[in-house]
Amino acid sequence: MSNSHDHKPGFFARWFFSTNHKDIGTLYLIFGILSGLIGGYLSFMMRLELMEPGFQVFDNPHTFNMYVSMHGLLMIFFLVMPALIGGFGNWFVPLMIGAPDMAFPRLNNLSFWLLPTALICLLISMFIPGNPSGDGFAGSWVMYPPLSTSGHSGPAFDFVIIGLLAAGFSSIFGAINFITTIFNMRAPGMTMHKMPLFAWSVLVTAWLLLLALPVLAAALFMLFFDRNAGTGFFDAAKGGDPEMFQHLFWFFGHPEVYIMVLPAFGIISHIISTFSRKPIFGYLGMAYAMVSIGVVGFIVWAHHMYTVGMDVDLKAYFLAATLIIAVPTGIKIFSWLATMWGGSLSFSIPMQWALAFIFLFVVGGVTGVALANAGYDAAVHDTYFVVAHFHYVLSMGAVFGIFAGFTYWFGKMSGYLYNKYLAAAHFWFFFIGVNLVFFPQHFLGMQGMPRRYVDYPAEFAFYNKISTLGAMVTLVGVLFFLLWLAEAFIVKRKAADNYWGEGANTLEWTLPSPPPFHQFNTLPRIK
Amino acid sequence: MRFSPLVRMSGLAVAALSVATTAFAESNKNGPTDGDIGFQRSVTPVMDSITGFNNYWLVPIMIGIVVIVTVLMVYIMIRFRAKANPEPSKVTHNTMLEVVWTLVPVIILMALAVPSMKLLYFADVVPEAGLVIKATGNTWNWEYSYPDYEDKVDSYISSIVDIPHDEKRVNGEALTHDQIIAKLGADLGGRPYLLATDAPLVVPVDTIVKVLVTSNNNIHAFAVPQFGIKIDAVPGRINETWFKVKAGEEATYYGQCSEICGVNHAFMPIEVQVVSKAEFKRWIANGGSFTTQYSQNTIGGTQTATAQ
Ligand code: HEM
Numbered sequence: 072m073s074n075s076h077d078h079k080p081g082f083f084a085r086w087f088f089s090t091n092h093k094d095i096g097t098l099y100l101i102f103g104i105l106s107g108l109i110g111g112y113l114s115f116m117m118r119l120e121l122m123e124p125g126f127q128v129f130d131n132p133h134t135f136n137m138y139v140s141m142h143g144l145l146m147i148f149f150l151v152m153p154a155l156i157g158g159f160g161n162w163f164v165p166l167m168i169g170a171p172d173m174a175f176p177r178l179n180n181l182s183f184w185l186l187p188t189a190l191i192c193l194l195i196s197m198f199i200p201g202n203p204s205g206d207g208f209a210g211s212w213v214m215y216p217p218l219s220t221s222g223h224s225g226p227a228f229d230f231v232i233i234g235l236l237a238a239g240f241s242s243i244f245g246a247i248n249f250i251t252t253i254f255n256m257r258a259p260g261m262t263m264h265k266m267p268l269f270a271w272s273v274l275v276t277a278w279l280l281l282l283a284l285p286v287l288a289a290a291l292f293m294l295f296f297d298r299n300a301g302t303g304f305f306d307a308a309k310g311g312d313p314e315m316f317q318h319l320f321w322f323f324g325h326p327e328v329y330i331m332v333l334p335a336f337g338i339i340s341h342i343i344s345t346f347s348r349k350p351i352f353g354y355l356g357m358a359y360a361m362v363s364i365g366v367v368g369f370i371v372w373a374h375h376m377y378t379v380g381m382d383v384d385l386k387a388y389f390l391a392a393t394l395i396i397a398v399p400t401g402i403k404i405f406s407w408l409a410t411m412w413g414g415s416l417s418f419s420i421p422m423q424w425a426l427a428f429i430f431l432f433v434v435g436g437v438t439g440v441a442l443a444n445a446g447y448d449a450a451v452h453d454t455y456f457v458v459a460h461f462h463y464v465l466s467m468g469a470v471f472g473i474f475a476g477f478t479y480w481f482g483k484m485s486g487y488l489y490n491k492y493l494a495a496a497h498f499w500f501f502f503i504g505v506n507l508v509f510f511p512q513h514f515l516g517m518q519g520m521p522r523r524y525v526d527y528p529a530e531f532a533f534y535n536k537i538s539t540l541g542a543m544v545t546l547v548g549v550l551f552f553l554l555w556l557a558e559a560f561i562v563k564r565k566a567a568d569n570y571w572g573e574g575a576n577t578l579e580w581t582l583p584s585p586p587p588f589h590q591f592n593t594l595p596r597i598k
Numbered sequence: 599m600r601f602s603p604l605v606r607m608s609g610l611a612v613a614a615l616s617v618a619t620t621a622f623a624e625s626n627k628n629g630p631t632d633g634d635i636g637f638q639r640s641v642t643p644v645m646d647s648i649t650g651f652n653n654y655w656l657v658p659i660m661i662g663i664v665v666i667v668t669v670l671m672v673y674i675m676i677r678f679r680a681k682a683n684p685e686p687s688k689v690t691h692n693t694m695l696e697v698v699w700t701l702v703p704v705i706i707l708m709a710l711a712v713p714s715m716k717l718l719y720f721a722d723v724v725p726e727a728g729l730v731i732k733a734t735g736n737t738w739n740w741e742y743s744y745p746d747y748e749d750k751v752d753s754y755i756s757s758i759v760d761i762p763h764d765e766k767r768v769n770g771e772a773l774t775h776d777q778i779i780a781k782l783g784a785d786l787g788g789r790p791y792l793l794a795t796d797a798p799l800v801v802p803v804d805t806i807v808k809v810l811v812t813s814n815n816n817i818h819a820f821a822v823p824q825f826g827i828k829i830d831a832v833p834g835r836i837n838e839t840w841f842k843v844k845a846g847e848e849a850t851y852y853g854q855c856s857e858i859c860g861v862n863h864a865f866m867p868i869e870v871q872v873v874s875k876a877e878f879k880r881w882i883a884n885g886g887s888f889t890t891q892y893s894q895n896t897i898g899g900t901q902t903a904t905a906q
């Protein structure tokens with residue numbers, strides 16, 4: 072390919088007006104890491120507060136609640152989604168399907184730049200009045216009215232709404248871009264049924280985003296009008312219904328949890344296959360398991376609302392529907408194991424993350440099945456059991472997926488290899504740390520400790536202490552992450568085109584590391 | 599039950615496997631217990647069912663699945679490591695296998711759904727009640743009333759026994775719970791700090807109590823773990839749940855608000871005093887008064903509690 076095609080724009084034009092899918096992917100990843108560090112700081116402060124009974128760090132419970140709320144929003148909207156979808160999706164969907172770029176490069180630029188705007192709105196909200204109790208929005212990431220309307224009279228929550236709307240539109244534009252790219256820009260011969268599973272996972276995710284986020288946006292607009300325009304959508308005194316918000320929120324919220332984990336599923340499949348030196352087992356089953364998770368994901372939302380006072384028959388329906396989700400989830404787990412069966416396994420860093428992902432996801436999955444039981448849920452809803460459940464599937468599922476992908480593709484993206492020992496230290500500290508943080512929380516939840524509590528009866532002290540110690544171990548893991556990242560860029564060990572060898576056989580491995588600024592000027596042909 | 603720190607540490611490590619022996623051992627203690635890994639002791643039929651469902655269905659299934667997958671994974675990691683198996687097989691399909699691992703989970707889940715549905719309908723459908731009480735969530739306390747005895751007992755507010763938040767830190771040093779408990783002294787009267795209130799809900803034992811739950815402002819949730827109940831308090835709507843404390847279980851039980859409701863969400867506990875039927879009659883006849891052992895208290899200056 073001719074060099075004139077590969078000239079890069081100047082720094083400012085390259086990174087600020089970027090329309091190149093790889094550069095935008097890089098921006099998303101850097102952005103995700105930064106927001107992850109802020110969100111991680113918030114959670115670390117929370118764990119310090121909870122290390123012992125009594126007030127340790129926070130004088131004002133409102134501020135603690137605000138940290139809880141911002142932690143959730145930052146990790147979901149500004150770490151997991153940007154890293155998995157914006158970062159890896161942008162980088163590798165075009166490469167894997169043999170496309171020169173995304174379908175709408177300028178829309179792609181808009182998608183990214185909406186995010187820092189959104190993040191700034193959320194960060195500002197933390198420092199302006201939330202309600203008479205203190206600064207910032209402290210109504211949790213679920214934002215239920217009336218706490219988020221009459222309960223937060225200050226401007227902070229308006230900033231949160233605007234920020235989330237910006238982030239939401241960013242995702243909707245991104246989803247449109249991915250769907251169009253995947254449907255129209257696959258290289259000749261790459262039929263849907265030959266498409267790599269990561270591209271499948273992003274396709275399903277994009278559909279979920281496209282169908283779920285407008286509902287969140289509508290709910291946010293309604294909150295905004297209830298707060299500022301005198302409407303009463305969610306105000307019982309005006310004939311509205313606060314529970315209507317919960318239905319709208321969770322109609323978005325349940326698909327959202329799969330939005331966060333499906334791309335990780337895709338990444339894990341590639342890694343398992345690469346390091347087993349074997350194609351993925353039951354490829355079609357894997358693809359359609361993701362499709363069915365996506366579809367069923369839209370009809371189970373009220374399992375988050377078993378205690379709101381729903382009709383019992385309705386609960387019975389949501390119970391049954393929720394249990395069904397475990398079936399395609401099981402198919403994925405078994406197919407990964409079957410891929411490894413008969414393989415020739417090597418345990419490189421990404422494979423360690425992937426294997427840990429499978430284990431942690433199974434633990435989070437079985438507690439999900441427990442929570443699905445509406446009658447049982449009365450005992451554990453809004454306790455630390457739920458916190459343990461969703462951190463096993465998220466902060467360990469989705470985040471392990473992110474680290475798996477990052478360590479798998481780091482050389483491809485940067486052109487450099489990382490130090491194996493530093494990366495292994497990162498993995499082990501992180502793995503042991505998060506298990507120490509979250510496993511004891513199952514016990515706290517069973518014993519009845521409610522979530523979002525700044526102080527707790529001394530009877531919950533023991534496992535809270537373990538949990539905080541776990542957070543410290545995790546922090547060491549994070550430091551090792553930053554260390555290997557810095558080391559790799561300082562030492563600059565050159566990465567080969569395909570540094571994982573014959574097991575890695577998707578199209579990105581046919582290109583140099585890093586790939587040229589524009590790739591596939593002649594489209595590859597897939598047999 | 600209480601474990602020594604060492605036992606508790608190892609308990610953590612092997613908890614997943616030893617659940618059956620340690621987690622669900624009977625003890626007579628009420629309220630949460632440090633180091634325990636299972637539910638609090640059940641005192642109602644509903645919580646009995648939840649505990650049974652947990653012990654006989656969920657825990658075996660959960661541990662079974664995790665153990666099977668983990669063992670399988672470790673086996674695969676050893677048997678098919680590159681050294682032991684340098685040439686990977688090319689098998690990527692096995693229809694029989696795929697059908698089996700779809701159907702087996704379906705069967706397990708269908709089996710699970712049966713007791714789960716039974717539990718749901720048992721817990722959710724309120725039987726003919728012997729007493730109706732109403733709990734209303736305020737920011738940040740609970741207000742109880744007895745619609746059956748409106749002419750005898752006025753509604754009253756039940757607030758946490760606590761010192762104001764701004765006194766919980768002296769010269770930048772945070773007070774420990776022990777120090778706060780010492781300050782509260784007789785007001786707390788040996789009851790657990792952060793769970794005790796100045797005026798408990800009083801109900802008779804061995805009686806089906808229907809609880810009507812609503813809220814005056816934000817959403818709260820009325821929950822008592824040992825009763826197996828948790829139901830949201832939503833403004834503009836009256837939710838209901840029920841419990842029946844088993845005969846011989848007269849005691850004080852505790853719960854905590856279980857839906858984030860603002861700054862003092864962690865400071866609006868639920869205290870339920872379960873008394874004999876005769877005692878309850880006396881209490882009603884006396885106009886539902888509390889002896890002075892329950893002091894009034896204020897928290898963050900947000901409310902003035904009045905124990906009738
Ligand atoms: C086997 C599949 C799963 C089932 C059956 C399941 C079921 C449930 C149920 C019933 C709840 C509500 C619990 C309650 O609030 O009382 C819940 C909460 C939650 N789940 Fe799952 N879940 C599954 C997998 C996942 C996955 C894959 C994710 C994300 C990657 C996830 C993320 C969450 C989150 C974030 C919450 C808590 C939301 C909140 O209240 O803040 N779950 N899950």
Ligand SMILES: [Cu+2]
Pocket residue numbers: 324325328371372374375
């Ligand atoms: Cu859900």
Ligand SMILES: [Cu+2]
Pocket residue numbers: 817818819855856857858859860862863864
């Ligand atoms: Cu509350």
